[in-house]
Amino acid sequence: MAGHDHASDITISEAEARALALDFLIADGLGRAQAEAMAETLVKAQRDGCKSHGLQRLPGTRDTMAHPRFNRAADPQPEMVTPAMIRIDAGYGFSVLAAKRGLPLLIAQAQSLGIAVLAVQNGFHSTALWPVVEEIAEAGLAAMSMNPTHDWVAPAGGSKGILGTNPLAFAWPRADQPPYVFDFATTAAARADIALYRNEGRTLPEGWGLDRDGSPSTDPAAVLAGAMLPFGGHKGSALATMIELMAGPFIGDRTSAQSAAFDQGASAAPLHGELIIAFNPAVFGNTSGTDAAETVLNGIRDQGARLPGERRHAARAQSAQCGIALPRALHARILSLMPQTPSRLP
Structure with missing residues (x-):
């Protein structure tokens, strides 16, 4: 079979995509607050051309919600541990709502103190990290986010899974254009x-x-049945290990192996923590820092190199003009899993 056939796509508006995702999640009994947060993030990914983290993940939410410990009614609330450290327990619901509710306090504390940390605990995680760090950067802050997953990844030189795919996201604010953002797994893919x-x-x-x-x-x-490999050999393996430690033991949550053990064959999304850090460049008082950053970023682009995030922003503009592309087969599958749902085909 060849790659993706764009002729098999349908096109829907962002509002229609959000309504589709929201209806699907609520039909399976998910509380509205969690459903809205999850729908928003999945639609952002689909809108921006990140298909692997978009509505393709919607059917899999049913497997996660079927986990015996999953909490459809989770109502996470942030807790201030210190002025610079915030904790929020996702309550065995989807982590995306906990992250969303923790961001306002994280942003406020980082703006005041220069740096703040948000630890999301006990969340089933199945979405991209870049929407979170992008939102922080839009508030004028730099940001990082990371999390373990399941022990799907063998270390460099090893043969069995012990690490997670362990993604890392970073965002840097820019005055007159979208933030510089990257988000990638520490695996080769x-x-x-x-x-x-x-x-x-x-x-x-x-x-x-x-x-x-x-x-x-x-x-x-x-x-998928064996083990994935880190990118860059021992360098990617070391970076994955750092994330394993910082977003697991450091915040009192699970390693990738512990997350996999918690799953007990349920095929749910990984259950673990997420570490989000926000930094305020302005607190350091270096007024030339922003100009220097722009010199670096523009210097990369001026060489004809692509800045991470540019393809996503181009897809976002295309979706705003023409609608969001969605594979017809995926759309049909989503509808087939929903009880008594009228056709949404355009």
């Missing part, structure tokens, strides 16, 4: 991207993963 290769019948590039026996493989199904 995101797990959702490998699943896309499997669904589309494509072979993986070499170096993405191992089969169950620890041998290199380009079969996406074999890699």
